[in-house]
Amino acid sequence: MASPGKKLAPAKPAYARRFPRFPIDARMHVRMFQGGEFHSCWGHSTELGQDGVGATLTGELEKGEIVSLEIPLPLSPYPLKVRAIVRYRQGLRYGFEFLTLTDAQRESIRRVCEMLATKADQSNH
Secondary structure (H helix, E strand, O other), rough: OOOOOOOOOOOOOOOOOOOEEEEEEEEEEEEEEEEOEEEOOOOOEEEEEOEEEEEEEEEOOOOEEEEEEOOOOOOOOEEEEEEEEEOOOEEEEEEEEOOOOOHHHHHHHHHHHHHHHHHHHHHHH
């Protein structure tokens, strides 16, 4: 316990993100290979960054598991279909890092993040 009058240093995050995350709510589909069989579940994205997405899912995944994600994005006529790795799990909340983005997918995500950043700035004013 800290002594009276002594301030504790703020906790450092476990890791630093390469790109900021922005709130987004989109229904997403997750496909995984578990126990020798293909399975799938649904979820909702909660945040999006240029390198990954956070989501709440109906199924269970393990940290380090590789999955296929299908996420409808604003500004795009087709859903983003990409492979990702589970980087963290907290209950039903998951963090995914995109693994294999094409240049077109990377550009689409960048445009969506710019739009979400502008939207977040406008709601803060």
